[in-house]
Amino acid sequence: MNIDWLNFTPWSSLAGGLLIGLAAGLFVVANGRIAGVSGLIGSLLQRGAEGIGEKALFLLGLLVAPLLWGVFTHLPALEFQSGAAGLIIAGLLVGIGTRYGSGCTSGHGVCGLSRLSPRSMVATACFMFSGFATVLVLRHWLGV
Amino acid sequence: MLKLTAFMAGLLFGFGLLLSGMTNPSKVLAFLDLAGAWDPSLALVMLGAIGTAILPLTWARQRRYSLLGRPMQLPAKRELDRRLIGGALVFGIGWGIAGICPGPAVAILLTGHWQAIVFTLAMLAGMMLFTALEKRRGL
Numbered sequence: 001m002n003i004d005w006l007n008f009t010p011w012s013s014l015a016g017g018l019l020i021g022l023a024a025g026l027f028v029v030a031n032g033r034i035a036g037v038s039g040l041i042g043s044l045l046q047r048g049a050e051g052i053g054e055k056a057l058f059l060l061g062l063l064v065a066p067l068l069w070g071v072f073t074h075l076p077a078l079e080f081q082s083g084a085a086g087l088i089i090a091g092l093l094v095g096i097g098t099r100y101g102s103g104c105t106s107g108h109g110v111c112g113l114s115r116l117s118p119r120s121m122v123a124t125a126c127f128m129f130s131g132f133a134t135v136l137v138l139r140h141w142l143g144v
Numbered sequence: 145m146l147k148l149t150a151f152m153a154g155l156l157f158g159f160g161l162l163l164s165g166m167t168n169p170s171k172v173l174a175f176l177d178l179a180g181a182w183d184p185s186l187a188l189v190m191l192g193a194i195g196t197a198i199l200p201l202t203w204a205r206q207r208r209y210s211l212l213g214r215p216m217q218l219p220a221k222r223e224l225d226r227r228l229i230g231g232a233l234v235f236g237i238g239w240g241i242a243g244i245c246p247g248p249a250v251a252i253l254l255t256g257h258w259q260a261i262v263f264t265l266a267m268l269a270g271m272m273l274f275t276a277l278e279k280r281r282g283l
Contacts, residue, residue, distance in 0.1 A: 017191060018192040045268070090239070102221070
């Protein structure tokens with residue numbers, strides 16, 4: 001294994017993770033809800049979901065975070081590696097997969113592992129595995 | 145108050161994603177690229193997030209109501225079924241193609257990159273397709 005020390009950001013990533021953990025903690029302690037982004041979006045897309053106001057406000061906070069961040073300091077650089085077709089395929093798979101799998105990196109990965117849920121451990125292992133495998137196949141076998 | 149804490153939690157979540165570097169798809173893909181120049185940062189994000197969230201979530205598991213008096217809504221399902229495993233595998237493929245998952249997708253939507261908008265629209269379409277298929281199954 002070849003670690004990219006130049007781009008490795010241990011401290012800011014650890015600190016960012018701490019904020020994510022605090023956010024998930026606040027949402028469950030105050031609102032009694034799991035901070036799982038795909039679940040929150042998915043339930044807003046369904047008619048007659050409960051707690052629409054709270055769910056929408058969590059997502060609104062997430063949505064405006066970069067705008068508020070940008071008032072004080074530069075936004076971190078974003079580099080995309082896919083064209084329009086790749087983004088559409090990826091988006092569709094992420095949308096369908098997270099709904100069938102009842103969660104994503106936040107719901108299963110952060111909240112689920114934190115409450116020691118066996119379902120979330122299995123789901124996280126599965127999406128990590130297929131994420132690693134997809135990059136291996138696309139980058140190193142197909143050279144895309 | 146519930147609305148305020150919901151908004152603050154979302155905002156804090158977004159700040160955490162931005163600070164951690166996980167809003168950058170290239171950085172996420174560099175974590176998923178074990179055979180290339182591997183950037184372990186995402187593992188530290190998870191470590192920081194789980195290390196912090198484990199305390200409030202352990203507390204929540206023992207409570208029936210939140211501090212603001214709302215019922216605790218923790219998932220009750222326990223089966224490890226095909227939908228869970230298949231869905232997570234499909235999600236991982238999409239994640240590995242673009243390096244974007246639902247949290248960062250929302251957090252970068254208003255940063256002026258067309259890629260974020262295209263990805264999120266496709267993701268919403270995928271979620272609506274799920275809802276439509278589920279509805280048909282139920283009929």
